[in-house]
Amino acid sequence: MKPKLDYYRVLGVESSASAVDLKKAYRQLAIAWHPDRNPGSPLAEERFKAISEAYAVLSDPIKRRSYDQLGPDKFSSEYGERDIFQGFEVADLFKEFGLPDAEEELKRILAKKTGPNRDPQVWQDFFSGFGQKPGPRIRTAPVTVTLAISLREAVYGAEKTVALNTPVGPVKTLVLIPQGAIQGQKITLKGQGPPAGLGQKPTDLALTLNILPDPDFNRRGDDLLTTVDVTPKDLKYGCQPMIKTLDDRGLRLTIKPGSHPGLTLRAAGYGVPTTNGALLIRLRLKK
Numbered sequence: 001m002k003p004k005l006d007y008y009r010v011l012g013v014e015s016s017a018s019a020v021d022l023k024k025a026y027r028q029l030a031i032a033w034h035p036d037r038n039p040g041s042p043l044a045e046e047r048f049k050a051i052s053e054a055y056a057v058l059s060d061p062i063k064r065r066s067y068d069q070l071g072p073d074k075f076s077s078e079y080g081e082r083d084i085f086q087g088f089e090v091a092d093l094f095k096e097f098g099l100p101d102a103e104e105e106l107k108r109i110l111a112k113k114t115g116p117n118r119d120p121q122v123w124q125d126f127f128s129g130f131g132q133k134p135g136p137r138i139r140t141a142p143v144t145v146t147l148a149i150s151l152r153e154a155v156y157g158a159e160k161t162v163a164l165n166t167p168v169g170p171v172k173t174l175v176l177i178p179q180g181a182i183q184g185q186k187i188t189l190k191g192q193g194p195p196a197g198l199g200q201k202p203t204d205l206a207l208t209l210n211i212l213p214d215p216d217f218n219r220r221g222d223d224l225l226t227t228v229d230v231t232p233k234d235l236k237y238g239c240q241p242m243i244k245t246l247d248d249r250g251l252r253l254t255i256k257p258g259s260h261p262g263l264t265l266r267a268a269g270y271g272v273p274t275t276n277g278a279l280l281i282r283l284r285l286k287k
Contacts, residue, residue: 004072004073004075004076005050005053005054005072005274005275005276006072006276007053007054007057007058007067007072008054008058009269009273009274009276010050010051010053010054010273010274011025011026011029011051011054011055011058012025012029012156012157012179012273012274013025015068017058019059022055022058022059023055023059026051026052026054026055026059028157028176029047029051029157029178029179030048030051030052030055031176032157032176032177032178032187033047033048033051033178034048035048036188036190037187037188037189037190038185038186038187038188039186039188041185041186043182043185047178047180047274050274051274052085053081053084053085056084056085057075057079057084063079063084066078066079141203142188142193142203142204142205142206143164143193143203143204143205143206144206144207144208145162145164145205145206145207145208146207146208146209146210147160147162147175147187147207147208147209147210148210148212149177149181149209149210149211149212150211150212150214151211151212151213151214151217151219151246152214152246152247153177153181154177154180154181154182154183154209154211154219155179155180155181155219155224155246155247155271155272155273156179156246156247156273157176157177157178157179157180157181158176158177159174159175159176159177160174160175160177161173161174161175162175162205162207164193164205173189173192173205175187175189175207177209179272179273179274180222180272180273180274180275181209181211182209182211183209183210183211184208184209184210185208185209186206186207186208186209187206187207187209188204188205188206188207189204189205189206189207190204191203191204192204192205193205193206214246216244216246217246219272220280221277222271222272222275222276222277223271223272223277223278223279223280224246224270224271224272224277224278224279224280225279225280225281225282226243226244226279226280226281226282227281227282227283227284228241228243228253228281228282228283228284229284229285229286229287230255230259230261230283230284230285230286231285231286232285234255235255235258235259235260235261235283235285236257236258237257238254238255238256238257238258238259239255240252240253240254240255241253241255243281245270245279246270246279247270249270251267251270251279253265253267253281255283259283260283261283261284261285262282262283262284263282263283264280264281264282264283265280265281265283266278266279266280266281267279267280267281
């Protein structure tokens with residue numbers, strides 16, 4: 001059974017985060033993972049729903065207190081999705097964030113899921129006050145750019161600047177890389193590309209992420225993989241080396257006596273933050 005998400009890790013904040021910190025973190029993630037910026041991406045829908053769920057709980061003092069007291073697993077057993085989103089004033093919040101149609105996207109994501117305990121019409125009724133469905137959108141061909149980022153930036157998120165040459169001169173655009181970004185992920189920035197011509201409106205900017213190789217770490221799904229060199233003596237008697245982590249926190253690893261080369265140890269909480277990923281450390285015999 002997959003462990004329940006840690007809402008604080010989903011938003012990338014400490015458990016002591018203030019309401020202002022929560023709002024800022026949610027705003028950045030909601031914009032980055034908005035389905036309109038990641039058209040046709042099931043991953044974006046999943047992440048958008050997860051961060052909305054996390055914020056719906058942590059922004060409510062009563063729900064947050066219950067979550068802190070119960071922990072993720074017990075909280076999820078006592079609070080269903082309807083309880084979590086009850087009272088979540090998404091319409092005003094999303095409009096404040098410059099995403100007037102985001103409440104419609106969240107309603108659509110929740111309503112589309114099916115299962116023995118799900119009734120899409122119930123969700124439609126529950127979110128009936130979110131606002132009206134937006135009309136058809138007219139799009140011009142976006143400007144496409146491949147953006148190279150490091151593995152660390154992909155895993156933990158980052159702010160990058162994209163420089164473009166336009167008919168009116170160089171233009172720089174700030175791009176928010178969401179936590180847990182994957183190779184080839186698309187990010188669309190509406191109206192932030194260069195104008196199609198003089199006197200015309202800006203086009204959309206369509207980014208494709210290219211994650212550069214890291215010399216010490218690889219990624220497998222939501223887990224990170226690395227190796228640690230050990231001696232025969234280390235394996236025979238055991239040891240506790242301090243190893244490097246992708247976020248530079250460092251980790252004291254316990255290698256038990258009698259371990260063997262090729263053994264892989266798992267450190268929970270050191271992988272992709274939004275999904276409770278782990279760091280997998282393979283023991284390699286030192287040459």
